Amino acid sequence: MVFGAIAGGGDFSRHIAPRLTRRHGEQVRAIATRLTRQDRIHNHSLIRSGPTFTRNIMLTIALPKGALLQESIARFQAIGLDFSAFLDKSNRQLQITTPNGKAQGLLVRAQDVPVYVEYGQAQLGIVGYDVLREKQADVAQLADLGFGHCRMSVAVKASSPYRSALDLPAHCRVASKFVKCARDYFNSIDLPVDIVPLYGSVELGPITGMSEAIVDLVSTGRTLQENNLMELEVLYESTARLIAHPISYRVNSDGLSDLIQQLRSPALVTI
Structure with missing residues (x-):
């Protein structure tokens, strides 16, 4: 709602700047101050006057x-x-x-x-x-x-009996550096799992037996194949x-x- 008000013009100095500063804190205080000054100089025409006012800002x-x-x-x-x-x-x-x-x-x-x-x-x-x-x-x-292009996927050992994420046992361990995405996905399918944070060589989780599965980015799938892992589910595509x-x-x-x-x-x- 605040952004819509900015895009449409209006009295920035009286109404909008204080709300932006409260919401975002110190990181936008300088922006709010700069725009308030611009608002006074250019009679509230923020969109038109913005580039002119900040011409020398790299x-x-x-x-x-x-x-x-x-x-x-x-x-x-x-x-x-x-x-x-x-x-x-x-x-x-x-x-x-x-x-x-x-x-x-x-x-x-x-x-x-x-x-x-x-x-x-x-x-x-x-x-x-x-x-x-x-x-x-x-x-x-x-x-x-x-x-x-790549995809976020759930993968397991190719020799495992699992053919979908729903086949994984409740409360099993899943290794991933994408902890939030992994947790959100398993919550969405109502399967409680223990997320193990790993930040390198996540494929070793299932290989060593530390985890039943991993959630990780897959590009060509070659790394999974060379480590005898297979994809079960694709969570989303990434670019x-x-x-x-x-x-x-x-x-x-x-x-x-x-x-x-x-x-x-x-x-x-x-x-």
């Missing part, structure tokens, strides 16, 4: 380490923002500025991308849907970018998503609209 983008990084950089290169220095193996910098000086990039763990965006340290980010489902961050999901800080996006305070539309363009899809 855009910050959070990029994920790992499998999504190369394609994420290619997408931004296609619209004139070059973060390719992150691909240089000799580079140790975690924050760089594009050669044209229009944006800076933060190189962070994929799980931390929505955190940096939610707390306003980055206005945009790219991250897998699996991370968004697990983290439940307060960010705006703007677009499915169509790369980084890379473009996310934004909700306030920056709704008021267009950093001139994001054109950039977002370019990133959404089908012409950027890699064939």
Whole structure:
């Protein structure tokens, strides 16, 4: 409701800024102050005046380490923002500025991308849907970018008697680094299980007998096959998503609209 009021204009300084500050705390106090000043200067025309007022504020983008990084950089290169220095193996910098000086990039763990965006340290980010489902961050999901395809699955030993998740015994152990997603899934099918948090080589859970099953991301399925595991269920499909800080996006305070539309363009899809 607050975001709708912002998008439609109105008296930001009297009604909206105090509510945003109470809800989000210190991470948006600076944004609220900036927009209140803008509101006074431009007679409450937030959407039209936003890009002009913040013309000199550099855009910050959070990029994920790992499998999504190369394609994420290619997408931004296609619209004139070059973060390719992150691909240089000799580079140790975690924050760089594009050669044209229009944006800076933060190189962070994929799980931390929505955190940096939610707390306003980055206005945009790219991250897998699996991370968004697990983290439940307060960010705006703007677009499915169509790369980084994988799926969240329940898997067990191929030699096990189980042929569906409902065949698993009640109160059995399920290993996963996606603890929330795993718990939510088994709650949804009314099967009580003990979730064992693991953050590497989750496949070893069933192999060693520590768990009956795992919940993990599957891309090609080759790792499961090579470790004599098989999928029982697919919880959901995951792809890379473009996310934004909700306030920056709704008021267009950093001139994001054109950039977002370019990133959404089908012409950027890699064939």
